[in-house]
Amino acid sequence: MIEAKGLTKRYGDKCAVEDLTFTVRPGIVTGFLGPNGAGKSTTMRMILGLDRPTRGSVTVNGKPYAAHRTPLREVGALLDARAVHPGRSPYHHLLALAQSNGLPRSRVLDVIEAVGLADIAKRRTGRFSLGMEQRLGIATALLGDPHTLILDEPLNGLDTEGIRWVRALLRDLAARGRTVFVSSHLMTEMALTADHVVVIGKGRLVADRSLASLVADSGHSSLEDAFVDLTSGAVEFPAPTQNGSHS
Amino acid sequence: MSVMRAELTKFRSVPSTAWSLLSALTLIVAFGVMYAMVRVTRPPADPTGFDAVEVSLAGVQVAQLAVGILGVMVITNEYASGLIRTTLAAVPRRIPVLWGKAAVLATVIFTLCLPAVFGAFLSGQSVLSAERLDISLDEPAVARAVVGGALYLAVVAVIGLGLGTILRHTAGGVAAVIGFLLGPQMLTGFLPAELADDMYRWLPSPAGLAITTTAPGSTLLSPWSGFAVFLLYAAGLLTLAAWRLRRHDA
Numbered sequence: 001m002i003e004a005k006g007l008t009k010r011y012g013d014k015c016a017v018e019d020l021t022f023t024v025r026p027g028i029v030t031g032f033l034g035p036n037g038a039g040k041s042t043t044m045r046m047i048l049g050l051d052r053p054t055r056g057s058v059t060v061n062g063k064p065y066a067a068h069r070t071p072l073r074e075v076g077a078l079l080d081a082r083a084v085h086p087g088r089s090p091y092h093h094l095l096a097l098a099q100s101n102g103l104p105r106s107r108v109l110d111v112i113e114a115v116g117l118a119d120i121a122k123r124r125t126g127r128f129s130l131g132m133e134q135r136l137g138i139a140t141a142l143l144g145d146p147h148t149l150i151l152d153e154p155l156n157g158l159d160t161e162g163i164r165w166v167r168a169l170l171r172d173l174a175a176r177g178r179t180v181f182v183s184s185h186l187m188t189e190m191a192l193t194a195d196h197v198v199v200i201g202k203g204r205l206v207a208d209r210s211l212a213s214l215v216a217d218s219g220h221s222s223l224e225d226a227f228v229d230l231t232s233g234a235v236e237f238p239a240p241t242q243n244g245s246h247s
Numbered sequence: 248m249s250v251m252r253a254e255l256t257k258f259r260s261v262p263s264t265a266w267s268l269l270s271a272l273t274l275i276v277a278f279g280v281m282y283a284m285v286r287v288t289r290p291p292a293d294p295t296g297f298d299a300v301e302v303s304l305a306g307v308q309v310a311q312l313a314v315g316i317l318g319v320m321v322i323t324n325e326y327a328s329g330l331i332r333t334t335l336a337a338v339p340r341r342i343p344v345l346w347g348k349a350a351v352l353a354t355v356i357f358t359l360c361l362p363a364v365f366g367a368f369l370s371g372q373s374v375l376s377a378e379r380l381d382i383s384l385d386e387p388a389v390a391r392a393v394v395g396g397a398l399y400l401a402v403v404a405v406i407g408l409g410l411g412t413i414l415r416h417t418a419g420g421v422a423a424v425i426g427f428l429l430g431p432q433m434l435t436g437f438l439p440a441e442l443a444d445d446m447y448r449w450l451p452s453p454a455g456l457a458i459t460t461t462a463p464g465s466t467l468l469s470p471w472s473g474f475a476v477f478l479l480y481a482a483g484l485l486t487l488a489a490w491r492l493r494r495h496d497a
C-alpha cells in the first residue's frame with residue numbers, strides 16, 4: 001500500500017509535481033501514466049525517500065519509506081535499469097545490495113535464476129543490452145521478496161517477448177497480493193497490464209480509476225484517445241495541429 | 248556492519264579498484280628508489296640534516312594522487328551511473344553508506360600500503376647505503392615514519408571520498424583532491440616569506456606528511472601533532488560530506 005497526500009515537488013521555480021493525492025492498493029497492478037515530463041519519476045523518487053517533497057507526504061505500508069529498517073524486504077524498486085557499474089557483474093551488484101539489508105546469498109541466486117541471467121551472472125554489465133539491464137533491474141527489485149514493487153518504465157526498450165514476460169510477472173505478483181505500481185508514458189502499454197490507473201499531466205492528478213471505467217466513460221473507442229483527451233491540457237509541448245501550426 | 252560488508256563487496260568487484268591500487272603500490276616503491284638514486288648521485292653537503300627515511304618515502308607523495316582519486320571515484324562512480332539511488336534506497340539513513348565506504352577505503356589502503364611503504368624504505372636504504380647515507384629500522388622514530396606513510400595514504404583516500412561526496416562529480420572531485428593536496432603549498436608562494444613559513448606547517452599535506460619524517464626541522468609540525476591536524480581536515484570534510492549526503496536529494 002502506497003499513500004500519497006498532497007505530494008508536491010519544486011526544483012527551483014519549476015513545479016515538477018503538484019498536490020498529488022492517491023492510494024496504490026495491494027492485489028492489483030496500478031499503472032502510473034503520464035506523458036514525458038509529467039512527474040512520474042519525480043513522484044517515485046519521493047516515494048523512495050530519495051527526493052524530499054517540498055510539501056505533502058507519502059507512506060509505504062503505513063510508514064515513510066526511510067523509517068523501514070530493511071527497506072528491501074518491504075519495497076523493491078526499479079528506477080533506471082542503466083544505473084549499474086559497467087565493470088561490476090550482476091552477481092556482485094545484487095550481492096552488495098543483499099548484504100546491505102541482511103538478505104541471504106541464496107536470494108541473489110534465486111532472483112538471478114528467476115530473471116534468466118544465470119548464464120551471464122558473473123560477466124560485467126558494461127556490454128549488456130537494454131533488455132538484459134532491464135532483467136537485472138527487475139532482479140534488483142525482487143531481491144528482498146518485497147510486498148510492494150515500484151517500477152519506473154520497466155517495459156522501455158524491451159522486445160515483445162520481454163514485454164510479455166514482465167507483464168506476466170507483474171500480474172502474477174499482483175495475484176499473490178503484492179502492491180504493484182508501474183509507470184509508463186504509453187497508454188497502450190498499460191492497457192494490457194494494469195487494472196487501475198493513476199494518470200498525471202504536468203505534475204497534477206488527472207484521473208485515478210479503474211482501467212475499465214476509464215474506457216467506458218471516455219466516449220472514445222480506444223484508450224489511446226482517452227489518454228490524449230485527459231492529458232491534452234497538460235502536455236508541455238502540444239503536438240502540431242492539422243494545419244501544422246502550434247496551438 | 249552489514250553496510251560495510253556491502254561496500255567491501257562493491258569495492259572489490261570492479262576492475263578499476265585493482266588498477267588504482269596496483270598503480271599506487273608501484274608508485275610508492277618506484278619513486279622511493281628513484282629519489283634515493285638521485286640523492287646518492289648528489290649527496291648532501293651536510294649529512295646531519297639529511298632525512299634518509301623521508302627520501303625513501305618520497306613515493307608516498309606521488310602515490311597520494313592515485314589513492315586520493317580512488318577515494319573520489321568510489322562515490323562519484325555511483326553518481327555517474329545513477330547507482331547511488333539504488334544504494335540510498337537500500338540504506339535510507341544514508342550516513343552508514345559514507346562510513347562504510349570510509350572504513351573500507353581506510354582499512355584496505357592502510358593494509359596494502361604498509362608493506363609497500365616498508366618495501367620502499369628497505370630498497371631506498373639499500374640504494375642510499377652506497378654513500379653511507381642509509382638508516383636502520385631500529386633507529387628512533389624510523390618505524391613510526393614508515394607506518395605513518397601508510398596512515399597518511401589511508402587518510403588521503405578518505406579525504407578523496409569526502410570531496411567526491413560533496414561534489415558528486417568525478418572530474419570535479421579529482422581536481423578538488425589534487426588541489427587540496429598540492430594547491431595550498433603553491434599558493435603560499437604569493438605570501439611574504441615569513442608568513443608563508445608560518446602557514447606552511449598548517450596546510451593539509453605538509454601537516455600530514457610530518458609523520459613520515461624523522462627530522463622534521465623547523466618548517467613542519469611535530470609528527471603526531473601534524474597528523475592530528477591532517478585528521479582534523481579529513482574530519483571536517485567528512486562532516487560536510489555527511490551533511491551533503493543527508494540533506495540533499497539523491
Ligand SMILES: Nc1ncnc2c1ncn2[C@@H]1O[C@H](COP(=O)(O)OP(=O)(O)O)[C@@H](O)[C@H]1O
Nearest residue numbers: 011014016034035036037038039040041042043
Ligand atoms: N533534479 C531535477 N532538477 C530540475 N528539474 C527536474 C529534476 N527532476 C525532474 N525535473 C523536471 O521535473 C519534471 C518532471 O520530470 P520527471 O519526473 O522526470 O517526469 P516523467 O518521469 O513523468 O517523465 C520535468 O519537467 C523535469 O525536467
Ligand SMILES: [Mg+2]
Nearest residue numbers: 040041042152
Ligand atoms: Mg521518467
